[in-house]
Amino acid sequence: MSLEQHLLRNRWLLHRFGVSNFTELQSGIESAPEGPRGDGHSHFLGHLDRAGLQIDWAKLEDYDRRVMDLERELARVRGDFRAFKYFQYLALLFSELWLDELTADPAAMITRINHWLAALSQQEPSLASVPDFDAADLRRLAFFMATGSGKTLLMHAHIRQVQHYLKTGAHPEALLGGNGGQAAFDNILLITPGPGLSAQHLREFVDSHIPAVHLTEALDDPYRYADHVKVVEIHKLVEQASGDGLSIPIEELGARNLVLVDEGHKGTGSEAQTWKNRQRAVSANGVLLEYSATFAQAIAAARPKDRNDLFAEYGKAILFDYSYRWFYGDGFGKDFRVLNISKATQDRADDLLMAGLLVFYRQWHTWQQHPDEAHAYNIAAPLWVFVGSSVSAAAVFSAGGEKKSDVANVVVFLKRFLAERDWAVKVIDTLLKGESLFVDGAGNDLLADRLRPWKRRKSTGLYDEICKQLFGGRGALELWALKGADGELGLKVAGCERWFGLINIGDVSALKKYLLEHDAIEVRDDQFTGSLFTDIEHPESPVKLLIGARKFTEGWSSWRVSSMGLLNMGKGEGSLVIQLFGRGVRLKGRDLSLKRSSHLDGTHPEWLEDLERLEIFGWNGDYVARFRAILEDEGFARTIEAPVIPMKPFPKGLYVPYPKTGYSTLAETWRLTADGPDILIDRRPKVAAAAGGNAALDVETLAATGSEYRLDQPEVKDLVDLQALYLTVLDHKQRRGHDNLFIDKSGIPTLLERCTLRVDYPLSERSRLQTDAGLALCTYVDRYVARRERQSENAMLAPRKLSVEEAPGSYLLQPPYQIRIHEQKLEKQIQKIVSSRKQFESAAGAPLPRLHIDLHLYHPLVNEAGLDEGLSISPAPLKASEASLLETLTKWWKDNHQHHSGVHLYVLRNLPRIGVGLYRQSGFYPDFILWVKHSKPARQRIVLLEPHGLHHETPNALQSDKVQALAAFRELGKSDGFVKKKITLDGYIISDTPVDQIPGGIDGKSKEKLAKEYAVILAKSDQDWWVPAALGL
Structure with missing residues (x-):
């Protein structure tokens, strides 16, 4: 049995996120932009909204906000860090969920996870011997992270996370072995395998502005270094003092420690057990966080009789798995x-x-030939x-x-x-001639490709x-x-x-x-x-x-x-x-x-x-x-490349908006003024109501309690630190890359009139007020820049024909599918499918489900539903809402095309970052582009379609960034370049969110008014109405 199957804690958390494996969780989120959205949340957050999610969305938003706060703090102090990668974000989000639930109700957490384990063991009998989780298990967390994936950054963030929940959790004693009389750790210890790694960690702590010291130095002056992280090599911790001055008795450190362990399983046999015993001793009534790239290898190196115990031990401890197979498969390293x-x-x-x-x-010569370009790639x-x-x-x-x-x-x-x-x-000479005898089983020279550039050299x-x-x-x-x-x-x-x-x-x-x-x-x-x-x-x-x-x-x-x-x-x-x-x-x-x-x-x-x-x-x-x-x-996955097959003949004369040569909004300079959008930040808690019993949480409303304040009101303005707000905004500007935005310190007070807060706390809590005021101003900055960008970009966009050929500067329909095969038994089957063009572009089900949409510009479209768990696909397969939209369009056109002579319909699934993108600050890459092409008289309608839920577009869905971007796109259609070519532009969000769950409500607006004025179509409306309305037919 594999370690992956034994990763019980990780599987439990994946289950909570509504997925059965990491591949499902990756879908969509791996290609999302890094950094914060305009509202301060991550771009990753929206991709976690799926059927089966077992986490209160309000809680998830809180976790996301805290992770983004950690990102902002690290980016402020570290020059080598900008934003969390998606896997680092997920690792921290998993930690937030675990620590929050552990300190909220530890008894309920143990009961819940053990009930799940019992049910799983019935489905997978090989897990029946794994003992139940106990309170000590819950305080040991391990992270299986590839070398180079940023374990150090996670470690620094985890220190802050654990300290946060020790301070704010309803049951902080859950982190202290049940010792309710103490609300702090004796020490924060980082245990390493050797002095070289200790020195490296001490340098890294300096970069993150975390006070740290070697334990031997801290013991000489304990009061001075009381709040420092103490770094020590494992071999210096002993049960009893040896008298040589290099050993530290474990009893001197106590047992209520936050203990971080980096690669702490290097030994085998008795040495390995000694190391583990020391780690457990200093964390017996505290928290143990272990980080390693080599858990699987440590288990493989163990004696066969010990492996089952190690499977259970690490399987119950590993919270997050991003080992090398995932790291490499995602293109990292x-x-x-x-x-x-x-x-x-x-x-x-x-x-x-x-x-x-x-x-x-060859490598050195290449680098010397292109030093500046190589530098651009770091x-x-x-x-x-x-x-x-x-x-x-x-x-x-x-x-x-x-x-x-x-x-x-x-x-x-x-x-x-x-x-x-x-x-x-x-x-x-022998090597260059291929006479080295370094050959494979077929007699091919293994050095041929490596030495090809030198073949003609003397x-x-x-x-x-x-x-x-x-x-x-x-x-x-x-x-x-x-x-x-x-x-x-x-x-x-x-x-x-x-x-x-x-x-x-x-x-x-x-x-x-x-x-x-x-x-x-x-x-x-x-x-x-x-x-x-x-x-x-x-x-x-x-x-x-x-x-x-x-x-x-x-x-x-x-x-x-x-x-x-x-x-x-x-x-x-x-x-x-x-x-x-x-x-x-x-x-x-x-x-x-x-x-x-x-x-x-x-x-x-x-x-x-x-x-x-x-x-x-x-x-x-x-x-x-x-x-x-x-x-x-x-x-480790084997990757098979499968090129997409363009429609033949490829339609001519399909236009897309494209910026004029050499244009960039960064060439303009904007001054931040108070004539931007109104900002409402609602920080009141959400109340989730279930349909009854154990039903999933499906309705969320903001609590009615609390107060609303505009930031320029005297009783609010007098309580915030304007200098600190200015520095917050400047820091946000730098992190978001708003290099062409000038912010005048004297203008900060006038910006406050555009910002409103809804809060459930008294204004006397100045720290919270300062934080929320900063969030409001940063949100204002982002939306101000996004609006200015839309205005500027619209003036510089012109129609350009879409080409099936990939060329520098052109939009790309889709790169070849990268099919990663994680289970060897699937390799021959997948290879057979993709090697036959006819078979690959045909509609089919598992293990590689595919749709063949006649209207679509390339074939096939891989569907997420039914995709074998042993496969992962890039670009991401179609989500259920995307597949449903295509099937709805196809069915309507099949039933009605005979009534629209001279009209041709085409659709393209548009990919983020490489497809048609508009308005960089909005990160607007519409999910689908639809062309309605009329022959008599010749004209064309381009429609952007976004199958997108609205229930998380707080506080007002009808004023969201996507709604604003679609409105700007419609305005673009009025420019001379599009009018002269008889091109009209339109766009809609196709939402299945029930009316009573749309944040801000719709104020009784009719479906026609929603579509016309707000670019929103409720998918549950009559399809015979909304499809022709979107198509303009």
Whole structure:
């Protein structure tokens, strides 16, 4: 049985969100914009509204608001952070739900989750042996997060979340082991596996403005550091003092602690149990939060008899799973390729090292050719890293009966390359000709694609170029022990001033002795040069080659790694393998997206592929087999690409609005004035009424209690800090990218007259009032900018023909489907479907449900309903409301087209970010575009359709951003460019929200008035009325 099936806490929370697996939860939310909407909520929130949701929507809004507050605070203090990725947001949202319900009614929570577990165990008998959740289980939370997915950011946010619920929860003792007499933790502890990671975390806490200190220092002055996070290595915590000054007895720390653990399961057997016992001891009456990329590997490494216990332990603890398969599948991090040889002779090892050198030089050369463009994608200078099982002199492997050190083998290769030109040229020539004997089972050269750019190069010229560009010249290799940097040896060519490489080891003297005795290589001492390792991330660092060992899994963080040589690694060390791999695939990406360019919108340079791929060369190990086994254990998806099939013949003369060449609203400068929209922020609690018994919550109304204030009223204005409001607005402007907006501090008081608050608290609660006033002003800023943008953009939009061809600057119908297969048994079936064009574009059901809509501009449309759980699709499949809309249109047209001679109807599912988008600040990408094309007289009607519920468009649905955007779109149709081409523009929100649940109400307006004046059509209206009304027929 897989770990995923055992993730009981995670499955329980997915169940609460109305889905059975993470793939369902991803749908839609993964492509939503990051950051806040105009009302301060996230763009992600609306995608959580689905049938089966078992969370009060008002609660969900509160959770969302708190997560956005955390995002705003982190963005304010950290220069490397802008907004949470969707998976980070979900991890924090899950935490909000868990902590809120735990501190609201812990007894009810235990009962509810155990009833669910009992029911699940009947459906899945293999879970019957899992014991019920108890109170201690509820206080242990684990997060299964891929390396590079932002575990550190989550950790910092979690500290604030736990402290919030300890302060505000009805039962804070639920976080303190039932100790109701104490409302605070003894300590906040972060436990790490080693000093390198401890140092990294201390730096990260500084960046997040969270006071932190090493525990050994805190114990020397406990009062000074009482409110600090204390960081400590696990091996320094002991049951009893050892007397050597490096150990800390657990009893000194107490048991009521908030304990954070980063990769805390590195040991096996008795060591693993010792580590766990120490973690549990210091959190026995507190909260334990554990973070790891390698839970699955820790379980796999355990003895078979222990695995069931670990499945139960971690399955009950893991709150959120975003392990590497999800991370990579979403396009985050670098791509990768692996080449390994086992039982290598020295000659074969040299061939592999030479291949690695050529591939790395390809990356270096590419980066040097495009430095400015690479910088725009946040790609730093490539770094070639060698990682061995150890770099001590004792770390050896057998090569033809001879013992060789991992490090020495690399050093000897470099020495020979730089000194023996004829030999090096001959090996290079062999590789370029495809005669390396690195072949697959079919005899294909495994290096062919990697070395393709060099195929026509002369080996002599390529050798000379590599020597000059990478090493600074050729000649004798020199190794220098840097006395100013512990454990570092610099590498350079004799006569060159600049270092090209670095060895970072624990025992320099042992390596010096080994190299001298076995390879006649003398290591000299450098008394003056400081640390090269410390500055390796600096743009001016000369280091291109780095040799080390486990250091690269503990406490070292780099964005430079592009090639990795693995020396005797991966032999049964699954956790270590994944962590090493994670160090190499880290990618900042354009706009700090963390994504490969292939998963970003728009077109990107082809050469980026070289720099967004980690090249791995394994030597003398079972690394490849072990690595692939690890990925399969995690359910790593195989991706099949399936191109969409455009309508044939593709209709001519379909127009879309398109901005004039070179136009951008950012070229304009706007001054924030008080002539913008009125803002109403309703902060009163919502009251949810159920239909009865255990029925789902389906009606939400705002409580009638409370008061309404305009912010410019004297009794309100005198209580808010205008300077603080100004700074809040400036911070919001920066975070939202309103760079062309000028905000005058003296104008803040006049803006207050546009903002109204409805609250349920007295004005004497000035802190809450200040926060809500800031929210109102920030909302005003967003809507002011959105309105100005709509006005400006409308003046610069003109009709342009839609083309089936993808071209720079054109809209894209749809990229190929990326079908990710998580269950191997589905692979042949899916491959068979997509390999047959006729079969793929035909309507069908599970496992890959597809609609064939004759009116649609491409085929097929993949439907969410019926999609096998073992599949995930990008772009996202059709939701039920979208499929229903298409089926309604198709049926009406089939029944009525004979009455409309000379009229042709076409529809396009418009994709966010890559389709037709209008009004950047509104983020307006209509779900569907409809063309009603008349031949006599020739004219065209373009209609935007949005199947969209209104029940969460508070406080007034008829004044929402989408309604305003559709109104602006209608106005655009009156401009000369569209009038001359006889093009009319229209748009509607097609909503199935009952009238009595529409926020702000409709004030008795008729369906005709709603459609005409507010672009809203109630889908439950007579279809024979609303469809022709929307089509203008």
